[in-house]
Every structure is written in C-alpha cells, then in structure tokens.
Amino acid sequence: TAGYSGTISQGANTVTIGSTGLSVAGGTFTGGSTTIDLNGPMTISGGAFTATSGTMTVSGAWIHTAGGTFTHNSGTVSLDGATTVTNNIDTTAAPTSDDFWNITINGGYKSFSSDTWIIAGTLTLTDGTVYAGTFDCQGGVSHASTFDGGNLNVSVSGSATRTINLSGGGNMPRFTLNAANVTVNGPTSGTTTFQDSFTLQSGVFNANNVPFTGWFTHTAGGTFSATSGTQTFTSGASTTNVNATETFYALTISKSAAAAMTISAGDVLIATSTLTLTEGSIATGTVRAQGDVNIATTFDGGSADLQLTGGNTQTFTQTAGGVMPTGTFTINKTAGTVVNLGAALTLATAGQDLTLTQGILDLKGFGVTLTAASDVLTLGASSTLQMQGGETITASTKTVTAGATIIYTGDGDSIADTYTITTNFATNYYHLTINSTDTGDIFQLGAAASMDGTLTVTQGILSLNGQNLTDTAAGDTAARGNIAGTVRLQGGETIFWTTNDTDSGTYEYVGDGVGGTANYNVKDFRVGADYYNFTINSTAGDETFNLTAALDTNFTLTITAGTLNVSGTNYTVNVAKNWANTGTFTAQNGEVIFDGTLQTISGATTFNKFTKQVGTADTLTFTASSTQTINGTLTLNGAALQLLSLRSSSDGTYWNIINTGDT
Numbered sequence: 001t002a003g004y005s006g007t008i009s010q011g012a013n014t015v016t017i018g019s020t021g022l023s024v025a026g027g028t029f030t031g032g033s034t035t036i037d038l039n040g041p042m043t044i045s046g047g048a049f050t051a052t053s054g055t056m057t058v059s060g061a062w063i064h065t066a067g068g069t070f071t072h073n074s075g076t077v078s079l080d081g082a083t084t085v086t087n088n089i090d091t092t093a094a095p096t097s098d099d100f101w102n103i104t105i106n107g108g109y110k111s112f113s114s115d116t117w118i119i120a121g122t123l124t125l126t127d128g129t130v131y132a133g134t135f136d137c138q139g140g141v142s143h144a145s146t147f148d149g150g151n152l153n154v155s156v157s158g159s160a161t162r163t164i165n166l167s168g169g170g171n172m173p174r175f176t177l178n179a180a181n182v183t184v185n186g187p188t189s190g191t192t193t194f195q196d197s198f199t200l201q202s203g204v205f206n207a208n209n210v211p212f213t214g215w216f217t218h219t220a221g222g223t224f225s226a227t228s229g230t231q232t233f234t235s236g237a238s239t240t241n242v243n244a245t246e247t248f249y250a251l252t253i254s255k256s257a258a259a260a261m262t263i264s265a266g267d268v269l270i271a272t273s274t275l276t277l278t279e280g281s282i283a284t285g286t287v288r289a290q291g292d293v294n295i296a297t298t299f300d301g302g303s304a305d306l307q308l309t310g311g312n313t314q315t316f317t318q319t320a321g322g323v324m325p326t327g328t329f330t331i332n333k334t335a336g337t338v339v340n341l342g343a344a345l346t347l348a349t350a351g352q353d354l355t356l357t358q359g360i361l362d363l364k365g366f367g368v369t370l371t372a373a374s375d376v377l378t379l380g381a382s383s384t385l386q387m388q389g390g391e392t393i394t395a396s397t398k399t400v401t402a403g404a405t406i407i408y409t410g411d412g413d414s415i416a417d418t419y420t421i422t423t424n425f426a427t428n429y430y431h432l433t434i435n436s437t438d439t440g441d442i443f444q445l446g447a448a449a450s451m452d453g454t455l456t457v458t459q460g461i462l463s464l465n466g467q468n469l470t471d472t473a474a475g476d477t478a479a480r481g482n483i484a485g486t487v488r489l490q491g492g493e494t495i496f497w498t499t500n501d502t503d504s505g506t507y508e509y510v511g512d513g514v515g516g517t518a519n520y521n522v523k524d525f526r527v528g529a530d531y532y533n534f535t536i537n538s539t540a541g542d543e544t545f546n547l548t549a550a551l552d553t554n555f556t557l558t559i560t561a562g563t564l565n566v567s568g569t570n571y572t573v574n575v576a577k578n579w580a581n582t583g584t585f586t587a588q589n590g591e592v593i594f595d596g597t598l599q600t601i602s603g604a605t606t607f608n609k610f611t612k613q614v615g616t617a618d619t620l621t622f623t624a625s626s627t628q629t630i631n632g633t634l635t636l637n638g639a640a641l642q643l644l645s646l647r648s649s650s651d652g653t654y655w656n657i658i659n660t661g662d663t
Contacts, residue, residue, distance in 0.1 A: 010036070010052060021060050024049045024068055031056070031073055041085075044068040051075045055104075061085040074121070076102035084109040087133075089117065105130055105147070112152055123154065130173050141184075145169025149195030156182055156203070168209065171195040177203045177222060186210040186229065193234070200224055207231050207248070216240040226272075233261050240285070242267050249273045250291070253299075255280025260302055263287070272310070282325050289314070294342075297321035301349075307332060308339050308359075317342030326352050333359025335382060341366040350374055354395070356383040356404075363391045365411060370395040379404035379430075389419025389443055398428060402452060402476060405431035408443045410460060416440030422447045427472065429453070434485055436460025442488070445469065455497070456481035457505065463488040464495070466512060471496040483532075491520025491545055500525035502554045506533035511562065515540030522564075524549035529576075536583060538562025544586075547571040559583035559603075566590035570608075581605045589632065594620065600649065601628060608632035608661075612644065619645040624653035632661040 003026055010032035021040025024047050031052035041060030050071040059081030064070060065088050077100055079087070087110060101121040105128050112133025122140040130152035138158030149171025156164065161181040166172070168190020175194055177184055178201040186192060186208030197215040200222040207226040213235035218224050220243055232252040233240070240246075241264040251271035253261055256279070263269060263285020275289040281302030290310030294317050301323030308314055311334035318324060326349035331339055338360040347354060350372035357380040365388045370377060377395040379385055381403030388411045400406070406429060408421055421443050431453035434443050441460045445467035452475040455462075462485065471478040480497035483505035489495075490512050500507075502525075511518055515538075522545050524530065529552040536545050537560040544563040551557075551566075552574040558581075565586040566573065576596035581603035591609035594601075599612075602623035609632040612620055616639070622628065634657070638644035648655045 004047070010034070015052075019060075031075065044070055051077065059083070062087040062089065064089045066090055072099060072101040072120070074101045076104055076121075078104040078106055079108075079110060080104075080106045081108050084111075086111040086113060087115075088113040089115045103135070125154075125170075125172075140164060143167055143170060143172060143192065145190065147171060149173050149193065151196045153196075156184070158182075166192045166210075168192060174214070175199070177201065177205055179203045191230075191232075197238075212238075214238050216242075218242050218246060235259070238262070239264065240267070240269065242269070244268065245270060247272060250276070251287075251289075252276040252278060253280060253282060254278035257298075258300060263304060277322070281323075286327070287325070293317065295319060295322040295324065299323055301325050303327055305330070309333055311337045313337060314339045315342045316340070316345070318345055319343060323348070324352070328353050328355060330355045330357060331359055331361055331383070332357035335359065338362055338386075340364050341368075345369070346371065347375060348372075353378065356380055356385060358382040360384040360386055362386040363388070363393075365391060367392040368394070372396070379406070387424075389417075389421060389441075391424070393424040398425065400425065400428040400430050402430055405433060405453070407433040407435055408460070410436040410438045410441035410443075412437035414438055416442065418442040418444060420444055420446040422449050422467075425449075430476075432456070433458065433481075434460045434462045436485070439485075451478045451496075452476040454479045454481040457483045457485040457487060459485045461486040461488050461508075464490070464493045466490045466493060468494040469496060470494060489523070491522070491543075495523070498525065500530060500532075502529040502532050504532055506535055507531050508535040508537055509545045509562075511538045511540055511543035511545075513539035515542050518543045520545050521548050522546065522551065526550065526552070529554045529574075534558070535560060536562050536564045538583070547573075550574070553577075556580065559585055575599070578602070579605070587631070591632075602626060602649075604628065606631065609635070611635040613637040614644050615639050615642060617642045617645075619647055621647050621649050622655035622657075624648045624650035624655055627656040627658060629658045630661055634659045634661065634663045 007028040009030045014035045016037045019040040023043040025045045026047040028048045030050050033053045036052050036056040038058045042058045042062050044064040046067040048069045051073045053073045053075045055076045057078045057080050099118045103119050104124040106126040107128045109129050111131045114132050116134040118136045120138050123137045124142040125147040126144045127146045129148040130150040134153040137156045141164045143166050147170040150173040153174040155176040157179050164184045168187035171193045174196035176199040180202045182203040185206045191209040193211040195213050200218040202221045204223045209229035211232035211234045215238050226249040230250040231248045234254050236256050237259045239262045245268045247270040250273040259280045260283040262283040265284050268286040270288045273291040275293045277295045277299040279298045281300040282304040283302045286305040288307040292315045297319045299322045302325045304325040305327035306325050306329050308331045340362045341364050344366045346369045348371045353376045355378045373396050376397040378399045381401045384405040386407040389408045422445050427450045429451035433456040435458040442463050444463035444465040448468045450470045450472040452472045478496045483501040486506040488508045491509050531553045532555045534553045535558040541561045546565045546567045550572045554576045556578040557575045561583045563584040566588050570588050570590040573592045578600045585605050587608035594612040597618050600621040604627050606629040610630045
C-alpha cells in the first residue's frame with residue numbers, strides 16, 4: 001500500500017492471491033523461483049516489484065500507468081482467465097517502465113491499450129484473443145493451434161539469431177517481422193491464419209500453409225518465401241502492397257462475398273503452383289499464374305490483369321457463373337508449353353482483351369467468348385492456338401499476327417468427325433496445321449481461305465471442299481510444309497503451292513458428289529515426282545479426273561471410284577509402289593511404268609502400255625484371281641542373273657494377263 005517502505009521476499013514459497021488481486025503502491029517485493037498465482041488484477045503505482053523467476057499467473061488486468069518499477073527476473077508472466085480485461089502500462093517513460101522476459105497469453109479477450117510491451121524472452125500464444133497495442137518480441141514466439149488471434153501487433157525485432165516455427169491451426173494476430181537474423185516458418189501441416197495485417201520488413205518468412213485475412217505489406221527488406229503449401233487471402237477487403245513482385249506457391253483468393261483484395265498499382269503476385277479464385281474479387285495490379293487456374297462460380301472478378309506464364313503445363317478452368325477479372329488476359333508462356341482449357345472461357349467486360357503472346361492455348365473442345373463489341377482476341381507471333389475444330393470463338397476482332405500458328409487436332413474419340421475450319425478463321429490464317437488424333441477426321445473449308453505462313457498436314461484429312469486456299473495478297477508468302485496426312489480435293493480448287501511433298505501423305509480427288517459428266521483436272525506438281533500416295537475416289541462414283549501432265553507417284557496409286565483418264569495427250573504414269581483399282585482407268589495410248597521394288601497390282605485394269613524393268617532381282621505381285629488387260633506393248637524385263645519374278649498374291653491361285661498388243 002502507499003506509504004509502505006518495507007521488503008517482502010517470496011523465497012521458496014508459492015504465493016496465491018485471491019480475486020481482489022495485488023496492488024503495489026510502495027515498498028519492495030522480491031520474487032523467488034516458485035509460482036505466484038494472482039486470481040485478480042495486478043496494479044503497480046509505486047515501490048518496486050521483482051517477479052518470480054518461475055511463473056506469475058495473472059487472471060485480471062495488468063495496470064502500471066504511473067509510479068513504481070517492475071523487474072521481470074527472467075520469469076514468465078502468464079495472462080490467464082476467461083474474462084475480458086484491459087491491460088495498461090506506461091510506455092512514455094525512459095526507459096520503458098515494463099520490460100518482460102516471457103509472456104504467455106492463455107485465455108480471455110485481452111486489450112493492451114495501444115501500449116508496447118517489450119518481451120525479451122518468449123511470447124507464448126496459447127489461447128484467447130489479443131487486441132490493441134504491440135508485443136515487441138525480441139526473442140522467440142510460440143503459437144498454439146488453440147489461439148484465436150486478434151489485431152494486436154506481434155512485432156518480431158531484435159538482433160538475436162533465432163527461428164520461429166508456427167504450429168498448424170489457430171490464428172495469429174497482426175504480425176510484423178523486422179529482424180534480420182530471424183526466420184519464421186509457417187506450419188508444415190495444417191494452417192495458421194494471420195488474422196489481421198502482415199508486414200515484412202526484415203528477416204525471412206517461409207509461408208507454407210498460411211492464410212492472410214488483412215493487409216499484406218512487403219515493400220522493402222526481408223525475404224518472403226513460399227515453396228510449398230497454400231497461401232490464402234481470406235475475409236474482408238484488404239490491400240496487398242509489395243516491391244514490384246511477390247511469389248507465392250499455391251495462391252487462393254477466398255474473400256467474403258463482394259470483398260476485394262486490392263493489389264497496389266503496378267504490383268504483380270505470382271503463383272508458381274495452383275491459383276484458386278473462390279470468392280470476392282481482385283482489384284488493380286496483376287496476378288501471374290504459372291500452374292493450374294480454377295475460378296469458382298462464386299468468384300466476382302475485379303479489375304486486375306491476369307497472366308498465364310512459365311513452363312508448366314496448365315489447366316485453366318472457369319466454372320460457369322464465375323467472373324474473370326476484367327483486366328487484360330494474357331498468355332505468355334515458355335515456347336512450346338501449353339495452357340489447356342478445362343471449361344468454356346468467357347470475358348464479359350468491355351475492353352477485356354485476350355492476348356496469346358507465346359506458348360500454346362489448347363481449347364480442348366471448349367468455346368471462347370469475348371462478349372463486348374470492342375474486345376480483341378490477338379494471336380501473337382510466337383503463339384499457337386490449338387483446337388479440336390468444333391469450338392466456337394466469339395470476338396469482334398480476331399488478330400492473327402505474322403508467325404502465329406493454328407492447329408486442329410479433332411476430339412480423339414476414334415470416330416471420323418467433320419469440322420469446318422473457316423467458322424472461326426478464314427482469311428486470317430498464318431501457319432495452319434492439321435494434326436488429328438484420329439486419322440479419319442475431316443477438317444474442311446466452308447468458304448475460301450487464305451494464309452501467309454506454312455500449311456502442314458501431319459495426320460487427318462484437310463478437305464478443300466470445293467473452296468480455294470490461296471496466298472493472302474498482302475503479307476508474307478504462303479508455303480507448303482510437310483504433308484503426311486491427306487489433302488482432299490474436288491479437283492477444281494485453286495491452291496497456292498506448286499510443288500509437292502513426295503515422301504509422305506496422300507492426295508485424294510473426290511469430285512463434287514453431283515456426278516454425271518463432271519470432269520476435273522489433276523494438279524501438276526511436276527518437279528521430280530508429283531505425289532506420294534495418289535487416290536481417285538469419286539463421291540458420286542462416275543466423275544472423271546484428267547491428267548494435264550505426266551503423273552509420277554512415289555508410293556501407291558489408287559482408283560477407288562470414278563475414272564482416271566490419261567487424256568488425249570496420252571500422259572505417262574509412273575508408279576513407285578502399288579497399283580489398286582476398283583474404279584476405271586482410261587489408258588488411251590498412254591504408258592504406265594512400274595519403277596519401284598516389291599510392287600503389287602490389285603483389281604482389274606485395262607492398260608495400253610505396261611512396263612516393268614529391273615536391274616536387280618525383284619518381284620511383281622498380282623492379286624490372286626485378278627485379270628490385267630494390256631492393249632498396247634507389254635514390257636517385262638529383268639537383267640543378267642537378276643530375275644524379275646511375277647507372282648500371285650496367293651500361292652496356288654492364278655492371276656491373268658490378257659495381252660492383245662506387242663510383247
């Protein structure tokens with residue numbers, strides 16, 4: 001009490017004080033090493049109080065606003081009790097009146113009156129909620145899964161080298177890391193929620209599984225590292241302010257309904273793993289995703305830009321009803337890496353463009369819709385748009401930059417499907433590639449098309465369908481690339497290439513399907529050979545395809561239906577592999593030369609001149625029971641000791657040659 005000047009020593013005694021608490025107004029109290037259990041408030045207004053080096057439990061308020069001194073004695077002050085209390089100390093004196101060694105918070109709702117409590121030892125957060133004020137933690141921090149958080153600022157400072165490991169579960173109050181020699185590790189399992197603002201000024205913070213509910217500030221100093229776990233921004237509106245960029249691992253935005261996480265203008269948040277947009281919105285700034293992106297139906301969008309980057313294969317899924325952020329959507333990945341759509345993509349705000357700068361966007365059968373009249377889809381020079389072929393792309397402007405590639409793949413269902421590839425693009429192809437997962441899929445023109453780059457048919461059927469495919473008048477010169485699949489022509493189309501791929505692929509002439517007396521001209525690609533595989537397959541069955549020059553095939557010549565006519569000029573036909581005829585061959589006075597090895601002739605054909613000559617031993621095989629008629633000269637020659645053998649495709653079954661001309 002006031003006026004008391006004596007000394008009380010705890011010694012080895014345990015001290016227990018009732019609910020009225022302890023008031024120190026004069027004299028000296030010297031703590032020992034055993035427990036002091038104070039079941040009420042602790043008030044210091046005079047004298048000198050030295051705490052126990054053990055634990056002093058206080059279930060009421062701690063009041064020390066004027067007079068007297070407190071010495072921690074390297075002990076622990078445990079602020080317990082389930083009640084709501086307001087603690088208040090004098091932080092204006094020099095030195096600060098109360099420095100603590102260890103403090104434990106274990107229950108209740110505790111306010112600290114905007115004061116700063118200096119903790120030289122360890123802060124232990126076991127249970128309860130703390131509000132107002134600051135804990136200046138110059139030692140360790142221990143956090144239990146049962147702690148409820150609050151808005152008091154836990155400020156980690158001091159020069160001591162130490163590591164703080166957060167346990168999974170529970171909440172952390174407002175948190176500031178400003179100590180160069182401190183590493184704070186988020187939980188390796190479970191989550192620890194930072195319930196108020198988070199500020200990093202110095203030191204290392206390893207995030208792991210950490211949700212942030214308030215402001216996130218890391219504008220200078222310190223290292224923020226997130227190489228595992230999920231970092232989540234939750235609760236109400238908040239602002240994230242970083243030094244240009246901040247890298248997270250799995251980043252989740254799950255704010256309250258209609259609440260926005262504002263990214264400071266010019267700042268970029270990077271998610272190296274999954275980006276999940278669950279609820280709320282993102283205002284200004286940029287989010288850069290390098291892993292999968294999932295937008296829930298409850299997400300509200302926002303004004304931020306969204307970028308897909310990096311070298312990982314990504315899946316982008318916008319669940320129906322989920323709103324994209326309304327800034328520019330850019331795909332700028334490592335060359336050759338893919339973003340796969342997991343659902344239809346809708347950009348519903350005016351001025352919200354989609355730009356594919358580099359990398360591959362694979363629509364996977366899903367449509368893309370840019371709803372506003374002024375919105376632009378841009379395919380950059382190093383970009384690839386990959387489609388099955390049946391998707392719908394809606395945009396008022398589709399810009400295909402020189403160098404961009406559009407690939408059609410089909411749907412991989414092992415059924416022969418037909419896709420019209422001029423539905424979304426027509427006169428604005430640059431590089432065009434057909435590479436179907438099903439060999440029988442047809443990719444047809446529905447209107448005349450043009451291009452400036454390279455045409456490649458790797459697998460599947462490119463059907464011109466009676467439409468012209470030409471070189472765009474302006475821009476670069478279109479080129480024919482590898483044709484390993486099939487190019488299907490009616491026969492009357494105009495095409496831009498004049499030389500052919502003669503080591504792979506098939507050209508198939510089908511006519512227009514009307515039939516009657518329709519005649520078409522076979523295209524002459526004569527620089528060496530014309531074709532690899534060459535097929536006449538009249539859709540109507542009775543159309544005629546006339547040679548306009550000598551025909552040279554490096555592999556098989558097939559007449560499935562319709563007529564191949566060497567014309568009145570009697571053009572020569574050279575075949576390097578097989579001859580298969582179930583249609584009609586009009587030989588006129590022309591010659592067919594079989595100039596390959598191990599060739600087979602199937603079907604019944606009437607030839608004029610038939611020539612097969614070899615310099616090394618070889619076999620010419622005829623389909624069993626077939627009949628070949630030669631009305632002109634039949635030439636069959638081997639060489640000295642190098643026989644040309646004529647055989648049936650089935651031993652013991654005849655084949656026939658009727659030669660009405662010279663031999």
